[in-house]
Amino acid sequence: MANFNIDAKQDMTYDAIVIGSGISGGWAAKELCEKGLKTLVLERGRIVEHVTDYPTMTLDPWDTELRGSLTPEQKAKHPKGIRSGFIGANNEHFHANDVENPYTEVKPFLWVRAHQMGGRSLLWGKQCYRWSDLDFEANLKDGHGVDWPIRYNDLAPWYTHVEKFAGISGEALGLPQLPDSHFLPPMELNCVEKHVKERIEKEYNGRNMIIGRVAHLTEPINGRGKCQFRNRCDRGCPYGAYFSSNAVTLPAANATGNLTIRPFSIAQSIIYDDESGKATGVRIIDSETGEFMEYHAKIIFCNASTLSSTQILMNSTSDRHPNGLGNASGELGHNLMDHTYRVGAMGKVPGFEDQYYKGRRPNGIYIPRYYNLDEQTKTDNFVRGFGFQGSGGRAGWGAGSNQENFGADFKDGLMKPGPWEFFITGFAECLPNHENKVYLNKEVLDKWGQPTLSIDAEWGENELAMNKQIRKDAKEMLERAGLQDITDFDNEHEMGYGIHEMGTARMGRDPKTSVLNGNNQVHGANNVFVTDGACMTSSSCVNPSLTYMALTARAANFAVSELKKNNL
Template sequence: MSNLNIKAVAENTYDAIVVGSGISGGFAAKELCQKGLKTLVLERGRLVTHIQDYPTMNMDPWDFENRGKLTHSEREDFYVQARSGFVNEDNKHFYHNDKADPYIEEQQFDWIRADVTGGRSLLWGRQCYRWSDLDFEANAKEGIGIDWPIRYRDIAPWYDYAERYVGVSGEKMGLSHLPDGQFLPPMEMNCLEKHVKKEIESKFPFRYMTIGRVANLTVEHNGRGACQSRNRCHRGCPYGAYFSSISVTLPDAAKTGNLTLRPNSVVHSVIYDAQSGKATGVRVVDRESKEMIEYYARIIFLNASAPATAAIMLNSTSDRFPNGLGNDSGELGHNIMDHHYRLGAMGTFEGMEDKYYKGRRPNGIYIPRFRNINEQTKTDAFLRGYGYQGGATRSNWGRGAASKDFGADFKDGLMQAGDWSFRIGGFGEVLPYHENRMYLHATEKDEWDIPKMVFDAGYKENERNMRPYIMSDAAEMLEAAGLQNVQTYDGGGALGIGVHEMGTARMGRDPKNSVLNAFNQVHAVKNVFVTDGACMTSSGTQNPSITYMALTARAVDHAMKEINRRNL
């Protein structure tokens, strides 16, 4: 313990500590504060506030010095983030500087980070799809990994709760493997999307297409304005129509008077007390001064992201936990998962030249998983399955950028809408493998004297078998819908590129093969909860953020009940 006097200890003591301010951390903070707990939120990145710190939110393409591109030196600074293609001149201020704070790759791992208040809630795709028992039961039925300690019935009311709060627009479909939710009015498909939907559903049993279920408001909701269809979400939404921690959960937490937010706080480790068998707080290194500070609380929520949460726990060693906090099973840091990404098919469409669409809809279509959902769709080629996201657009004036044409007629032509095209990309499930892991380097440390993370994880046979099917099924559907010039694509990339990293502190029933119990508590340290992607026991095909939020609300509810029973 640092040399803190009694007054300093009191000043640094809270009811709860939340590590991380992203999707799950922000939700934890809101829930804890609204339940009356004085809560400290620790964010390793700089302070970012809603609207005030969205410098590019209203800029047009021609307002940027480099027309949206990163400079050569910036690409060196963002060498991992740039591999993804997500970071550009208009949003670089939210992304992590890889050169300043690198990690080590035994196998390539594309870890996309946002070291700012709100984390990746400022950058996420906002797609919100529930899991079903097809997902929660898969491991047990197939003998893969370990069984989830929960089922859909356990989390369904918390999905309801999270969706009502967040504001998820979408269409109810009545599919058992993609449960319906509490939806705001759906966005509208354009004419080509409606045509493709009709053709796919008429020609392929068990294949369906819907508008994306997305955390963009289609109507005013809980004091937030409706989406303006600008499609500038990744720059920060001044209307609050795009759900993020800094526009929704953290302000709601602050309204209670119970929130303390501390940015530039690099969490070193969790403090464990052997006598009580509980955690008493966390050690923090000030990002700028490098000073070590200790904060104390009754309960701790770790929501730093799957790799970062596991790293904090691995670095939290003691006589009781020589291999990391709660790591009796040896599974901490293992079982890294993500989703297949950047592969699918695209094609062009002839016709509908007299039709267009209004605005720049920040959403696309969704084709739910249709492989291995029942006996009729079973394949022996691979386990699990994949869904698709994408949509139809008409090309704009940008199509003339590489043209050799010139003159008034050429320019006038670019002011007319171009050809229709349709693209769909697959999100496929990656299985949990013990050997897919991250760990702490034995000697190399970062500038805050914390061991660097090492990633050693990659695709295996089931994933390699699945990828050709993701592409061929996409092409088959587009061709059946009347698209021409259909081509498949595979943009490659490693684990992490889907930005859905999961599994490093998985939930389970048995402390011998898992880190967390059914309520996201560390088995052996009951006042520490993990509700970010680290907790996941399998990866499904769906974007996971709404599941993290539902699990977080459920875990906070359980924590409060345990506090009232004097068990925490």
Template sequence: MNLNIKAEKENTYDAIVVGSGISGGWAAKELSEKGLKTLVLERGRNVEHIKDYKTANWNPWDFKHGGWQSNEMKDKHPIQSRCYAFDEATQDFWVNDKENPYNEVKPFNWLRGNHVGGRSLMWGRQVYRWSDIDFEANAKDGHGVDWPIRYKDIAPWYSYVEKFAGISGQAEGLPQLPDGEFLPPMEMNCLEKHVAARIKETYKDRIMTIGRVAHITKALEGSTRGTCQYRDRCARGCPFGAYFSSNASTLPAAAATGNMTLRPFSIVLEVIFDDATQKAKGVRIMDAETKEVIEYYAKIIFLNASTLGTASILLNSVSKRFPTGLGNDSDQVGRNLMDHHFGVGAGGTFEGFEDQYLYGRRANGIYIPRFRNISEATKRNDYVRGFGYQGGASRGRHSEMDGIGVTLKESNTEPGHWGMWIGAWGEHLPYADNTVRLNKEKKDKWGLPTLDIDCNFRENEMAMRKDMLESAKEMLEAAGLKNVGGNDEMPPPGHCIHEMGTARMGRDPKTSVLNGFNQVHAVKNVFISDGACMASSACQNPSITYMALTARAADHAVSELKKGNI
């Protein structure tokens, strides 16, 4: 892999990709494999696959604090430390909040990692296709703008990226959750199988299936990546390459072509717009280590800096043609910020299966697909859209750990009752006044504007949460669990790490930023295929949709370039 650290100021490429995470890695792979000399710009440090997963094989006693968060870690990471995946083993993958400030107009947890691979090293790896129920929702209920694509437009691209990424899952034939290209599914444990059976018996409109997850469970044809070892240490980086990440798959594929140049420590300041051609001609960056400002030029630019990162770049890219930000004719750049609302669900205990236990550490859970507002029979009058559940069952330790020494150790080896928890992930509607804006008064350590984030959940989400809680309790009770209780932690937006919107796709340039191929309406050689492009949020984890949209957009970009249209 080429590392471009000290390039000449006027270095020219065929394509520039900003960001190396889930969507940026795909843009790099597709553009490089199609023959374009591609520069990949990453604002953070380089992370080399395997070599830089330094804690991947550490045991708890190898850590100074046993793997837990220390006060020093929390001091440097007051926002990042709110995430379940942030701990002593993974801290190097999360930004230093003091060096990367932002401004919470309303509470918002911006959880992120600035390094090669981005959040593809840290994600939960759950992958669920969208259906026409999702792509048609805005048009049908009037929230947001109509998507310029439908499921049929993206279905072949879902298949394309799934075959390369490696997706484990079970086909279920559901219209609201299309099946994909699946490797063998992981196995549910005995209590999960029991609950799944009871849900199927009790409800005509609900099922429980094993999670669809980006883990290789069987040797992937044409790949040198390994299979999942059921260690559940994924957040540290996988030395086997068993789960999908840019570092393990798309970036090596791009590097293998000889066409990709990777430049870490490159903070993209703005896209450079050429008034003469009415196209973007390149990007201006600041070297994160030296603070040197450098310009790079290309025929095609892909912005994949994350929803908020891309919005920041667009808003900072001002010119005579675009005084409020590149492509912002519609005043939609920075608007319609969404996240999934979650942190609500139920759990309980189960009496039985005392002769059974778990095998391995399965890096996956169960999934209960959306069952609300998908037909007239399932329509609700108190809210629109819907939600799905994730969770799992396990058997804890014996609750009565008495004594000291040997007695305590022996009691600690006795398994306790089985229990199960399910939590809901709900759709967040696109509200025009959920915004992100540049704050030029408050600067970061590089002297650059910070972001004001003004986003919240509203009446529709609150009404949905009541149903999320009650339905979770109802299903567990119907499955025979005892001591069932619900909870609603109500974390703020951002906490689900599914932020999207801010540069939405649409049919009309007056109300959207991008067309159906992720092109900026008024600047045809700029493409945005990260979370910023989304016109609605659905309730499914979005990463596989970003991958498919990116592969599709790259294919279109190269085709248009060859035709001389961009």
């Protein structure tokens, strides 16, 4: 995938500008380019060519200096990000430098960022689940937040549209709380997972345990190879088997001849014309030279990632929008959400010593939400609900770590697989809360002299109540499934660890209480669209990226239609 057009001349006017090239930005670029719009993608980091720029994609642990651990120099670049536990020597080059990009934690918050072409689409977990009307109607029904301006039926055809191109493997269940996708064949549960599934579904009416629904190809499509079960996804997949902007959407956009990508382009603000009531372009800082430049377009898609998109809107001030573009409601920066994480249980599964599994499947199990679906499943302990992710496997080489043993017998023992183990961890929905917010900090500047973000957010009583239930249910399910040596846990953590930050520029029905309308247009600047996580009005309890993709494709289709009618 070579020969991207990166020759973006200053002051050039395009049909469309897309800020960011991650999951939603890549989709915006693809949809706009395929509809004939000359589109400029502004990427604040470097170009990452598919395959060519995946330097660690085939390395084994012994091929790296510290067997995959970070060097002191690498750790120094990521004083915040390393708290996630997801940064290692094999993917460190895809994580943003925290020192150059500081932020202030008014309350503890982990913000994981990736500044290069493809963004976090090179690093994400690829779990893909549709939302249902249970999610889109929740705010209206229980009074938390504002009502979504759309429902499941508005998004259903766009879910199908993106699923067919991205490639989602999974199995259909017909569950109302977890609508089925357009699926490729599912990956297979291993023998222990099948056993636990059988026991849980027998013990509990209405609880299902399924293989995860993931953006991994289980059969080749569109010239991409199927998953090889290497589980080295966060290094970049040379087969294009998992969905990333670099392997999937940006090549499609590039094939039209309508795409220009400008790397090292920090979107400083969106330029707004008070007289016309429209945005006219984007002001950038060249991250290599520090030079300010302006690019112009008829429509602008802001897809810099949740908090970065909001930061750009906050920086975009004018006479009509003195407090940030689209902030007449005062809601810009508010209602930050994430998913709770790292609460659950683990244990050993007796038996099955004569069985093993093949490969390193980059996927696990999923237990869909089972609380507050209807009157029969209603609880007074909390509103909304949670689901579980996890997996089963056999202890291997790691069983010998931190032991004082040595000698031939010890080494021979390491060649024998250990006991079967199984774990589940819960992901709980976070309620929209006006007090969970971000705002510009003009005292702390980044490497380029720009204001940074202060993040002031924490879990509320409802999230903490769900975490207690998650821990209790996890332990009970594993006990009933026959596991032994069970340990339940709550590794208490701040917001951000789920890396599912959402909200801060929410959609809504009323400009007085929202930043965006039902087509993802900014109130007061209808040629600006925000379709990444910033637009979310609530958080559901399932992974959100598939919904970002569908919202982006839907908004792009609407934008082009309106552009042709001269309404933008």
